[in-house]
Amino acid sequence: MEFSHDPNLNRIAEKVEVGERLSFEDGLALFATDDLTALGKLADRVRRKLHGRRTYFNVNRHFNPTNVCYVDCKFCSFYRKPRAADAYTHNIEEAVRIAGEAVREGATELHIVGGLNTKLPFSYFTDLLSAIKRAYPQLHLKAFTMVELDHFARFYKMSDEEVIGRLKEAGMDSCPGGGAEIFREPVRSLLCAHKCDADRWLELAGKVHSYGIKTNATMLYGHIESHEDRVDHLVRLREQQDRSGGFQCFIPLAFNPQGTQLAHLPGPSGIDSLKTIAVSRLMLDNFPHIKAYWVMLGKRLAQVALHYGANDLDGTITEGSELTEAYSVEANHEVKMTKREIVALIEEAGFEAVERDTLYRPVAREPKALELETV
Numbered sequence: 481m482e483f484s485h486d487p488n489l490n491r492i493a494e495k496v497e498v499g500e501r502l503s504f505e506d507g508l509a510l511f512a513t514d515d516l517t518a519l520g521k522l523a524d525r526v527r528r529k530l531h532g533r534r535t536y537f538n539v540n541r542h543f544n545p546t547n548v549c550y551v552d553c554k555f556c557s558f559y560r561k562p563r564a565a566d567a568y569t570h571n572i573e574e575a576v577r578i579a580g581e582a583v584r585e586g587a588t589e590l591h592i593v594g595g596l597n598t599k600l601p602f603s604y605f606t607d608l609l610s611a612i613k614r615a616y617p618q619l620h621l622k623a624f625t626m627v628e629l630d631h632f633a634r635f636y637k638m639s640d641e642e643v644i645g646r647l648k649e650a651g652m653d654s655c656p657g658g659g660a661e662i663f664r665e666p667v668r669s670l671l672c673a674h675k676c677d678a679d680r681w682l683e684l685a686g687k688v689h690s691y692g693i694k695t696n697a698t699m700l701y702g703h704i705e706s707h708e709d710r711v712d713h714l715v716r717l718r719e720q721q722d723r724s725g726g727f728q729c730f731i732p733l734a735f736n737p738q739g740t741q742l743a744h745l746p747g748p749s750g751i752d753s754l755k756t757i758a759v760s761r762l763m764l765d766n767f768p769h770i771k772a773y774w775v776m777l778g779k780r781l782a783q784v785a786l787h788y789g790a791n792d793l794d795g796t797i798t799e800g801s802e803l804t805e806a807y808s809v810e811a812n813h814e815v816k817m818t819k820r821e822i823v824a825l826i827e828e829a830g831f832e833a834v835e836r837d838t839l840y841r842p843v844a845r846e847p848k849a850l851e852l853e854t855v
């Protein structure tokens with residue numbers, strides 16, 4: 481029996497079988513297919529070849545130092561102008577207190593991203609990292625997107641090398657994948673005219689990788705972009721990974737229109753999200769991990785996405801993170817999941833849940849710690 485009623489999928493399945501790289505046109509054909517089940521099956525084969533039944537999650541927390549930002553991204557409901565009543569900047573003591581809470585809850589990672597706030601000196605960011613590191617040296621600091629690094633270099637008039645070197649010295653262990661949005665023009669400029677462009681984002685990722693620092697990559701989908709824009713995005717990331725090799729994980733981010741300047745758009749459907757996960761797994765043959773980010777997909781769809789090529793659900797996260805709450809699709813913008821809940825989601829889907837650290841090393845916990853866990 482043929483694999484699919486879609487001849488394009490049969491042709492692509494043969495390429496996948498022998499490990500042949502998929503082309504731009506293949507990417508478009510994958511998005512165009514009406515055979516979601518076969519597309520998912522194909523992505524699942526690749527996922528199982530790489531990871532078997534293992535599905536990763538971590539115990540983490542997000543910290544957003546400031547919501548003040550000049551970029552004015554059309555898809556963002558988090559940022560505020562400096563004089564807004566609810567504009568905030570956390571002080572360093574507050575950051576250390578939150579990091580301490582995270583550590584007591586068993587977190588191995590603090591994910592730090594914020595607005596581009598021109599009122600802060602560069603020393604705020606290095607002090608932030610070094611104060612948290614001094615207090616909790618065991619906590620991995622996944623901090624600052626390529627957009628933030630670009631801002632630091634331009635605004636504080638430093639070379640990229642100086643920015644990366646000083647943040648690394650202060651305690652930056654890896655970088656999250658945000659700010660990639662959609663690389664291709666004109667969509668990128670329509671969404672976020674004041675953000676660094678695609679070449680710059682990719683250049684900085686390459687430079688960070690050259691320091692032995694791992695990063696992630698994202699793609700914001702389900703707004704004004706086309707399938708061509710998405711495939712272009714994936715191909716550019718694949719080419720950068722060929723050059724610098726430091727991406728660990730790709731995370732397709734489902735656009736949540738609520739509260740944004742694009743609130744009139746519907747956001748991506750469930751089918752579109754599953755397709756996007758599957759196409760990502762198939763196109764990004766040099767990315768080890770594909771994450772189904774439950775905060776944006778919702779817990780239920782993220783669970784299903786594990787059968788469409790995803791092998792990671794992100795983490796427990798915990799409430800109290802302003803950016804994460806702004807884009808959450810969960811009821812009341814909830815962003816907390818207990819470890820028990822995340823393990824149950826993975827196991828019920830038929831996979832083996834593996835707690836990982838940020839670098840995808842399995843985390844061993846004392847049995848007692850599991851009993852006592854608060855997350």
Ligand code: V47
Binds near residue numbers: 557698735737806
């Ligand atoms: O760059 C902003 C996106 C990103 C909305 O590296 C939105 O492990 C949907 O990058 N609807 C930041 N998305 C988050 C991010 C991330 C998250 C989790 C894990 C990792 C990782 C990275 O969030 C932004 C933007 O693309 N975003 N607003 C929105 N309304």
